[in-house]
Amino acid sequence: MGRIRTLRAVWIGPLCILLVLCIVSVASAQKKPAIKLGVNLDVTGYGAWLGEPELRAVQLYAEQVNSKGGIDGHPLELVVYDNESNPEKSSGNAKKLVQRDKVTAVIGTVLTATSNAAKSVAQEEKVVMYSLSASYDPSYADSYTFATWVASSGQVETIYDYFVKKGIKRVATLCATDSTGQTWLDETNKSGKKYGLEITSERFNVKDVDVTAQLAKLKASNPQALIVGVTGAPNAVVAKNFNQMGFKIPYSSTAGNISESFLKLVEGNEPENLLLPGAYCIIWKELPDSYPQKKLMKEFSEAFQKKFKKEPDIYAAVAYDATRVTVEAMRQVKPEGPKDSPKLRDAIEKIKNYPAAYGGTYTFSKEDHRGTKKDACVIVQVKGGKFVMAK
Amino acid sequence: MESTHLSQAVQFIFAGLTSGSIYALVALGFNMIYNVTLVVNLAQGEFLMLGAMTMISLYSGFKLPLPVALVLSTLIVGCVGILFDRFAIRPLKKPSIMLLILLTLGGSTFLKGVALLIWGKDPYTAPTFTKLKSISFLGASFSPQMLWIIGTLVVVSFVLWFFFERTLLGKAMRACAENPRAASLMGVNVKTFVMISFFLGGALGAVGGMLMAPVSFMVYDEGTMMGLKGFASAVLGGIGSYPGAVVGGLVLGLLESLSTGYVSSIFKDILAFVVLLLILVIKPTGLMKRSDE
Numbered sequence: 058m059g060r061i062r063t064l065r066a067v068w069i070g071p072l073c074i075l076l077v078l079c080i081v082s083v084a085s086a087q088k089k090p091a092i093k094l095g096v097n098l099d100v101t102g103y104g105a106w107l108g109e110p111e112l113r114a115v116q117l118y119a120e121q122v123n124s125k126g127g128i129d130g131h132p133l134e135l136v137v138y139d140n141e142s143n144p145e146k147s148s149g150n151a152k153k154l155v156q157r158d159k160v161t162a163v164i165g166t167v168l169t170a171t172s173n174a175a176k177s178v179a180q181e182e183k184v185v186m187y188s189l190s191a192s193y194d195p196s197y198a199d200s201y202t203f204a205t206w207v208a209s210s211g212q213v214e215t216i217y218d219y220f221v222k223k224g225i226k227r228v229a230t231l232c233a234t235d236s237t238g239q240t241w242l243d244e245t246n247k248s249g250k251k252y253g254l255e256i257t258s259e260r261f262n263v264k265d266v267d268v269t270a271q272l273a274k275l276k277a278s279n280p281q282a283l284i285v286g287v288t289g290a291p292n293a294v295v296a297k298n299f300n301q302m303g304f305k306i307p308y309s310s311t312a313g314n315i316s317e318s319f320l321k322l323v324e325g326n327e328p329e330n331l332l333l334p335g336a337y338c339i340i341w342k343e344l345p346d347s348y349p350q351k352k353l354m355k356e357f358s359e360a361f362q363k364k365f366k367k368e369p370d371i372y373a374a375v376a377y378d379a380t381r382v383t384v385e386a387m388r389q390v391k392p393e394g395p396k397d398s399p400k401l402r403d404a405i406e407k408i409k410n411y412p413a414a415y416g417g418t419y420t421f422s423k424e425d426h427r428g429t430k431k432d433a434c435v436i437v438q439v440k441g442g443k444f445v446m447a448k
Numbered sequence: 449m450e451s452t453h454l455s456q457a458v459q460f461i462f463a464g465l466t467s468g469s470i471y472a473l474v475a476l477g478f479n480m481i482y483n484v485t486l487v488v489n490l491a492q493g494e495f496l497m498l499g500a501m502t503m504i505s506l507y508s509g510f511k512l513p514l515p516v517a518l519v520l521s522t523l524i525v526g527c528v529g530i531l532f533d534r535f536a537i538r539p540l541k542k543p544s545i546m547l548l549i550l551l552t553l554g555g556s557t558f559l560k561g562v563a564l565l566i567w568g569k570d571p572y573t574a575p576t577f578t579k580l581k582s583i584s585f586l587g588a589s590f591s592p593q594m595l596w597i598i599g600t601l602v603v604v605s606f607v608l609w610f611f612f613e614r615t616l617l618g619k620a621m622r623a624c625a626e627n628p629r630a631a632s633l634m635g636v637n638v639k640t641f642v643m644i645s646f647f648l649g650g651a652l653g654a655v656g657g658m659l660m661a662p663v664s665f666m667v668y669d670e671g672t673m674m675g676l677k678g679f680a681s682a683v684l685g686g687i688g689s690y691p692g693a694v695v696g697g698l699v700l701g702l703l704e705s706l707s708t709g710y711v712s713s714i715f716k717d718i719l720a721f722v723v724l725l726l727i728l729v730i731k732p733t734g735l736m737k738r739s740d741e
Contacts, residue, residue: 273459
């Protein structure tokens with residue numbers, strides 16, 4: 058017995074030393090400590106169909122960064138939490154990411170409600186949060202939050218520009234009672250006045266199984282076009298009812314509906330004249346080679362397709378952009394943890410004319426934390442199951 | 449102008465009857481299980497979701513003919529109901545009502561999790577049962593699925609009435625509900641009837657879900673809200689009463705659509721529930737239940 062024990066000790070001692078050496082050498086091979094980037098996305102729940110492609114895009118970019126030597130030798134480490142499209146979980150996740158995981162910045166969230174919930178954490182902890190919501194407003198005094206993609210107001214204006222071109226004067230809006238719907242109601246009314254349009258509006262709940270009552274009410278005002286202020290599956294309910302009631306007028310909605318899953322949901326029932334405010338990244342193939350961002354859009358689209366066997370949508374592109382902008386700032390700051398986040402914010406505010414994978418550019422300032430203009434916005438329509446530029 | 453008002457009213461009423469019929473089917477499922485076990489089954493909405501999802505898989509995925517897919521999914525979800533009873537309810541040594549209700553809440557989360565694993569997070573939809581695009585009636589136009597939904601509720605109500613009033617099985621089941629101890633002394637196996645009630649509860653939920661899927665969409669967590677609306681309908685009609693479930697569901701659906709149409713769509717849910725509360729304050733036992741019961 059005693060002999061066996063000593064024998065074992067003889068073996069175990071060197072083994073332990075070897076193991077420790079291995080760990081040390083692996084650690085030193087990594088050279089520099091990782092820079093942590095938090096990801097707080099709506100991967101399940103109501104925002105899932107945006108959150109999932111967005112998470113993929115973030116992971117894709119992190120992989121690309123690390124395969125090219127990281128951020129000046131520092132590997133980029135993602136810490137990913139799902140907030141289940143739940144505002145409470147969203148702020149909980151943001152807290153966990155900053156306090157426990159010590160991330161320097163947080164990418165997320167997708168929905169306006171979850172972004173608003175995480176905002177207070179970003180402000181209290183002074184940590185950069187990069188929302189992917191078009192309806193969230195990141196431009197306020199001493200803001201630590203950014204947001205990507207053209208704001209709802211820009212999307213609404215893109216739609217109205219198109220309507221005015223087509224001679225449309227009376228517009229009906231049907232907006233959800235959630236925060237996206239509220240933003241769309243406000244924006245459509247505000248811009249409607251500017252464009253001299255006659256607006257009638259109704260509301261609906263995202264859990265409604267039938268909105269024919271609202272549509273019947275709107276029909277009374279004899280509208281020439283309908284704008285539906287909701288993103289996701291509830292839009293399919295509206296589209297189906299719209300079709301069943303025999304409406305033939307143009308049907309528009311938020312850019313969030315530009316996705317294959319939406320087309321699948323309304324298959325056989327799609328409004329004849331479905332017009333959505335998109336961005337050049339959707340129709341990059343139609344653009345001339347001279348367009349400055351075409352190469353970037355092409356590379357992103359191909360890399361995404363290669364990895365996930367699926368074409369990226371706008372939201373994947375803007376999630377990719379948000380990560381690119383954050384990493385770009387990280388290259389300058391080389392943050393060690395949440396304490397360097399104020400420096401990171403200042404670095405992002407200095408980024409100008411940065412080419413975007415959605416098709417436009419980013420130019421940030423202290424006052425503008427979104428940094429986009431509606432220049433890369435374009436109305437798209439469905440043709441043969443694909444989105445193409447609307448005529 | 450008169451005709452626009454008429455066609456609007458018709459549209460509101462049909463919209464209300466459509467949602468109302470689905471609420472009623474969920475409410476019937478609630479009562480089915482409540483009457484035999486006194487358990488408020490909080491997983492009723494998940495039965496609806498499972499019914500719709502299974503039907504979509506069988507029809508769109510396995511390419512089964514629609515009637516086969518409908519019948520099979522009803523049976524499958526009915527069996528899920530039986531399994532629910534067998535593995536969650538029956539093993540309890542000392543069942544208290546509170547514990548049972550908590551168990552159904554756990555079951556609801558469990559079923560949602562299972563559905564998430566099977567179908568993922570994507571919303572699904574099904575084609576309408578008839579290929580017709582839309583039907584016009586008095587200037588209002590609506591989906592042919594609406595007729596299926598309302599028609600099914602009528603048929604289901606009749607079948608249930610026949611079952612409980614005219615068949616021995618149904619009468620025995622009512623006996624279990626009235627007094628389980630006396631029923632078992634009379635030779636009725638109460639445990640079997642609990643099982644049957646869970647089967648029927650599951651099947652009714654599934655029917656509601658399958659009818660709803662073509663007009664809207666279905667996603668793994670969509671059942672919860674419908675479960676709540678169904679529960680509100682059951683309470684409104686008088687919990688435990690089958691005619692009450694039908695009336696409660698239709699009243700709730702109509703309240704929602706008429707308040708949308710004639711008051712404001714933003715106050716729809718509030719108005720519907722305020723009226724619901726008022727009715728219950730005036731008549732706490734619900735619309736269709738006598739207060740001496």
